[in-house]
C-alpha cells in the first residue's frame with residue numbers, strides 16, 4: 001500500500017482530439033512508466049453492453065458489466081497497443097465514434113465509474129504511471145505530482161480525430177465528426193459526476209499548432225521537476 005502511494009503519477013486529462021492518448025503514450029515510453037488509457041475502459045463497458053444486449057440506461061446491468069470487466073491490455077510485436085475483451089481482440093472496434101458516444105453515455109453513471117475505480121488505481125505500479133482521461137487529476141489520482149490539462153482549438157481537434165480515424169481505416173465525414181465531438185465534449189463537461197475540467201493545480205497545455213515532440217518535451221520538462 002505504502003509503496004503504491006509512493007509511486008509517482010502524471011495525469012493527462014483533456015477533451016476529444018486534444019492528443020492526450022498520443023502524448024501520454026510517448027511520455028510513458030520516454031520515462032519507462034506504465035500507461036493507463038482510462039477512456040478505453042469506458043469504451044470496453046460500452047462494447048460489452050452492445051455484445052450482451054445490455055441497454056445503455058440499464059444502470060445495474062452496466063455496473064455489473066463494469067465490475068466484472070474481463071479486459072487485457074498489451075502490445076503487438078511493433079509496440080502498438082492491443083486490447084482484448086473477454087479474450088477477443090477489440091483494439092480497432094472500440095475506437096469507432098459509436099463506441100466513443102456509448103462510452104460517454106455509460107461514463108455519466110456514477111455506479112459505473114465506482115465499479116471501474118479499483119481497476120484504474122491498480123495501474124499505479126512502480127516505477128510510475130502516466131494516466132490519461134477526463135478525471136484522472138480531479139478524482140482517480142487527485143494526489144498526482146504532475147497534472148496536465150491538454151487542450152487544442154475545436155477545429156484542430158476535429159481534424160486530428162478525423163485523421164486518426166482515417167488512419168485506422170474508419171471513414172467519417174469531417175462536419176459530422178465535428179458535431180459528434182462537440183456533443184461528446186458537452187456531455188463530458190456538463191455531467192454532474194466527474195465532469196471534464198482542469199484539476200486543481202493542473203498545468204494547462206494548449207497543443208494547437210505544436211508538434212507532438214514539442215508537447216512531449218514540455219510534459220517531460222515538467223516531470224523532471226517532480
Ligand code: C5P
Pocket residue numbers: 016038039040042043100103104105107108132133134135136184188
Ligand atoms: O478518451 P476516450 O475518447 O477514449 O474516452 C471515451 C469516453 O469515455 C469519453 O468521451 C468520456 O465520456 C469517458 N471517459 C470518462 N472518464 C475518463 C476517460 C474517459 O468519463 N477518465
